[in-house]
Amino acid sequence: GDEADGELAIGGYNEDRMQNPNEINWIPLVKPAYWLIVMDQVKFGDAVITTGQTGGIMDTGTSLIYGPQTQVMSMVNSFVGSQFVTELGLFNIPCETDIPNVEFQIGGQPYTIPGDQLKIRDDTQMYCFFSVAVMKFAVSSKFDTMGEILEEKVVNEIKNLTGKSGSSPIPIELQHNTWLMGDVFLRRQYSIFDYENEQFGLAELKEDFKE
Numbered sequence: 634g635d636e637a638d639g640e641l642a643i644g645g646y647n648e649d650r651m652q653n654p655n656e657i658n659w660i661p662l663v664k665p666a667y668w669l670i671v672m673d674q675v676k677f678g679d680a681v682i683t684t685g686q687t688g689g690i691m692d693t694g695t696s697l698i699y700g701p702q703t704q705v706m707s708m709v710n711s712f713v714g715s716q717f718v719t720e721l722g723l724f725n726i727p728c729e730t731d732i733p734n735v736e737f738q739i740g741g742q743p744y745t746i747p748g749d750q751l752k753i754r755d756d757t758q759m760y761c762f763f764s765v766a767v768m769k770f771a772v773s774s775k776f777d778t779m780g781e782i783l784e785e786k787v788v789n790e791i792k793n794l795t796g797k798s799g800s801s802p803i804p805i806e807l808q809h810n811t812w813l814m815g816d817v818f819l820r821r822q823y824s825i826f827d828y829e830n831e832q833f834g835l836a837e838l839k840e841d842f843k844e
Contacts, residue, residue: 639820646825652837660740662831663804668692670833673741675700675812677708678733688803688811689739691824691833695815697723698735699768708735708765721762728754728761735765737818739835746818764817 640647648654663669668691675683682704699705709715714727726732732748753762803811821843825834 646823646834650839650842651823652839654836656836657825658740658742658835659827659832660835662833663688663807665828665831667803668826668833669803669807669811670739671807672812673738675704676736676738677711680707682707683810685810686806688807689737690811690813691819691826692813692815693819693824695813696817697815698765698817699813699815700765701810701812702767705765705767709763712763715763718762723753723766724763726752726761726763728752728759730761732763737812737814742835744818744822744835746821750817750821768813 640650651657660670663671670689670691672683672687672689674681675687709724711733712724712726712730714730716725717723718725730752732751734748735746735751737744737746751764753764754760755762821838823834823836823838825836827834
């Protein structure tokens with residue numbers, strides 16, 4: 634992560650961290666247990682890379698962003714010299730790569746991740762990786778991602794999304810077209826998980842709390 638301080642509020646939310654508490658973007662949940670919503674579209678630079686309804690699972694237990702293979706590959710194919718590292722499940726890219734911004738349109742509002750925040754450097758500072766990965770698993774139930782073991786819950790979610798588990802709680806119209814939205818996305822705005830009302834909220838952070 635970026636080592637920035639965070640905050641967990643239980644039973645409510647902290648309006649003092651929001652730019653405007655009256656402008657919370659509330660999105661209905663498709664599956665409350667999975668924090669699954671419908672996103673309008675995903676853009677990489679100027680290109681729209683999604684088609685039709687696109688799912689988004691808001692997951693604080695996931696560090697990166699995982700997307701459908703065809704959509705992630707359309708992003709990676711624009712990088713000269715990129716290589717998939719099987720052991721990590723990530724794409725190694727030249728550190729000088731100029732990555733376009735990614736925009737997720739949710740509830741009619743655009744949420745942008747600047748390209749320079751989609752690049753991870755390893756501890757040696759010699760190697761760089763793209764922080765958007767493909768939802769595709771090998772036979773093993775776990776694999777190592779940048780030194781962290783992916784939780785069993787996350788593995789099972791991705792297996793469901795990719796149709797590897799035999800059954801899926803994800804509606805058929807969103808299967809194979811759903812993204813797992815981890816901290817790379819969530820840390821850029823104030824996120825509200827409202828299970829009682831079956832909705833997910835996004836609000837702009839005050840400047841003091843932005844990266």
